[in-house]
Amino acid sequence: MKSLKIWRRITRTYLTRSVISELEQRGLVSQISQPKNKLIESLDAGTKIKLYCGVDPTARSIHLGNLVPMMILLHFYVRGHDIVNIIGGATGQVGDPSGRTTARNEMMQQERINNVNNINLQLKRFFQNGKAYYLRKQSDQSTEFGTHFIRNNLDWWKDVKMLDFLANYGKHIRIQQMLSRDSVTSRLSATSNSKTDGLGFNEFTYQILQAYDFYHLYSKEDVNVQVGGNDQWGNIVAGIDLIQRLSSKDNVPLAEKDKKLGPYGITVPLLTTANGTKFGKSAGNAIFIDPKMNTPFDLYQFFYNTLDEDTEKFLKIFTLLPEEEIKNISEKHALNRSSHLGQSILAKEVTELIHGPQEAHNAEYVSNALFRYTGDEAVDGETLINTLSHTGILQNGLKQWDLLEVLAQIAKLSRTQARKRIEQGSVSVGLQRGNVITKNISSDQWSNHLISNRLLILRLGKQKVYSIVME
Numbered sequence: 001m002k003s004l005k006i007w008r009r010i011t012r013t014y015l016t017r018s019v020i021s022e023l024e025q026r027g028l029v030s031q032i033s034q035p036k037n038k039l040i041e042s043l044d045a046g047t048k049i050k051l052y053c054g055v056d057p058t059a060r061s062i063h064l065g066n067l068v069p070m071m072i073l074l075h076f077y078v079r080g081h082d083i084v085n086i087i088g089g090a091t092g093q094v095g096d097p098s099g100r101t102t103a104r105n106e107m108m109q110q111e112r113i114n115n116v117n118n119i120n121l122q123l124k125r126f127f128q129n130g131k132a133y134y135l136r137k138q139s140d141q142s143t144e145f146g147t148h149f150i151r152n153n154l155d156w157w158k159d160v161k162m163l164d165f166l167a168n169y170g171k172h173i174r175i176q177q178m179l180s181r182d183s184v185t186s187r188l189s190a191t192s193n194s195k196t197d198g199l200g201f202n203e204f205t206y207q208i209l210q211a212y213d214f215y216h217l218y219s220k221e222d223v224n225v226q227v228g229g230n231d232q233w234g235n236i237v238a239g240i241d242l243i244q245r246l247s248s249k250d251n252v253p254l255a256e257k258d259k260k261l262g263p264y265g266i267t268v269p270l271l272t273t274a275n276g277t278k279f280g281k282s283a284g285n286a287i288f289i290d291p292k293m294n295t296p297f298d299l300y301q302f303f304y305n306t307l308d309e310d311t312e313k314f315l316k317i318f319t320l321l322p323e324e325e326i327k328n329i330s331e332k333h334a335l336n337r338s339s340h341l342g343q344s345i346l347a348k349e350v351t352e353l354i355h356g357p358q359e360a361h362n363a364e365y366v367s368n369a370l371f372r373y374t375g376d377e378a379v380d381g382e383t384l385i386n387t388l389s390h391t392g393i394l395q396n397g398l399k400q401w402d403l404l405e406v407l408a409q410i411a412k413l414s415r416t417q418a419r420k421r422i423e424q425g426s427v428s429v430g431l432q433r434g435n436v437i438t439k440n441i442s443s444d445q446w447s448n449h450l451i452s453n454r455l456l457i458l459r460l461g462k463q464k465v466y467s468i469v470m471e
């Protein structure tokens with residue numbers, strides 16, 4: 001209750017601070033294109049702008065890395081600015097070489113269409129949940145949000161004819177600039193060291209597609225700013241160049257001609273793992289927001305296991321908690337790191353933001369019961385079974401099995417391996433950790449080990465925990 005009051009008081013500071021300073025303070029900004037001051041002045045003067053961020057449908061789901069630029073959009077959205085998500089139905093057919101050392105595998109058209117539809121729903125849900133999350137945390141219910149639009153760039157690309165495009169736009173695109181982009185130079189130099197088989201023409205021209213998207217959105221939908229990960233800087237600048245060239249071809253200065261701000265680019269730093277690799281699909285280490293791919297419980301656990309040194313950084317990036325509140329949490333956390341205070345708040349907030357309060361509550365409840373039970377807390381067995389079932393981690397077993405059979409069926413060990421693990425003392429049962437089992441449990445002995453006479457919590461070594469309903 002107390003923390004809610006602090007939140008409400010602090011949201012006033014959150015909203016009065018310039019949005020760009022807020023984003024910078026959160027570590028969400030890597031680069032902003034020039035003239036940056038003009039952008040800041042306009043925003044401070046109350047100008048409402050429209051921002052966009054694109055994502056290619058190269059997987060069924062967006063992931064935590066993609067959410068970093070989306071968080072920038074969310075900060076603008078809750079302050080009344082309009083936001084647009086582009087799903088790259090067209091660009092996804094070509095394949096962005098940015099940040100990649102090799103070309104992408106081809107994808108079947110139907111799979112791409114399914115991905116577009118899935119990502120569409122996810123983005124809609126993310127900003128709806130973001131709005132609800134924000135409203136739950138602050139008292140001023142009269143907040144004016146912007147509008148959220150979703151577009152598929154295939155809608156305009158499908159009608160573009162190659163000859164028309166070359167004649168109308170080709171002459172405004174400079175090959176020298178295209179060749180100088182990082183995404184191109186890095187692949188070309190890797191090729192000359194014969195590390196890859198080169199850069200396809202499709203990949204080389206990708207930047208033109210993204211540049212034209214920005215031009216299209218700028219001229220037809222009044223979008224002023226493109227947001228993306230740092231690896232998108234070259235593509236974003238390509239768009240700014242194209243807009244400027246096309247606007248100045250009649251010698252009319254951009255601002256006077258269009259009476260609008262922009263075009264601008266803002267990039268976020270790339271979120272990396274502890275060893276410095278980008279979080280993403282290509283690196284194969286993505287945490288997806290589709291609950292069928294990574295459940296809310298997985299997401300909660302992922303953030304709960306954040307390193308101490310990353311916790312404050314992630315609180316700033318992935319939550320809307322105000323700076324003062326984050327500072328408070330970090331100070332308390334530093335006094336007793338083993339309490340995992342920072343990680344628990346981080347895990348709960350992000351799960352709530354992405355999946356809603358009920359899922360966040362369930363994930364926290366299950367995580368507390370399975371990993372932080374001290375023996376003092378009252379745990380209602382049926383509630384636990386229900387919540388475990390909602391988090392999708394409850395498995396089914398049979399009371400007629402003995403422990404060796406449970407280990408065989410659930411942990412996929414052979415009976416010999418299972419016996420060995422018991423002898424080694426690495427099998428324990430029950431909520432309390434360390435309740436080590438030293439010999440097989442026969443089928444008539446289960447009643448001493450089950451919660452509510454049907455839930456078995458089984459631990460194997462330090463990492464693995466299974467929850468099984470024994471019927």
Ligand SMILES: Nc1ncnc2c1ncn2[C@@H]1O[C@H](COP(=O)(O)OP(=O)(O)OP(=O)(O)O)[C@@H](O)[C@H]1O
Nearest residue numbers: 055056065066068228229269270271279280281282
């Ligand atoms: N780890 C990350 N940190 C910050 N931004 C990211 C991260 N991963 C992706 N993004 C950004 O999300 C947006 C959409 O990215 P995209 O659809 O290419 O996903 P991706 O995971 O980068 O794909 P891939 O790994 O296949 O290149 C881009 O602006 C991209 O820069």
Ligand SMILES: N[C@@H](Cc1ccc(O)cc1)C(=O)O
Nearest residue numbers: 054055056088091096210213
């Ligand atoms: N190139 C971006 C996705 C994107 C697609 C179209 C755009 O207009 C903008 C961005 C990426 O791969 O991450």
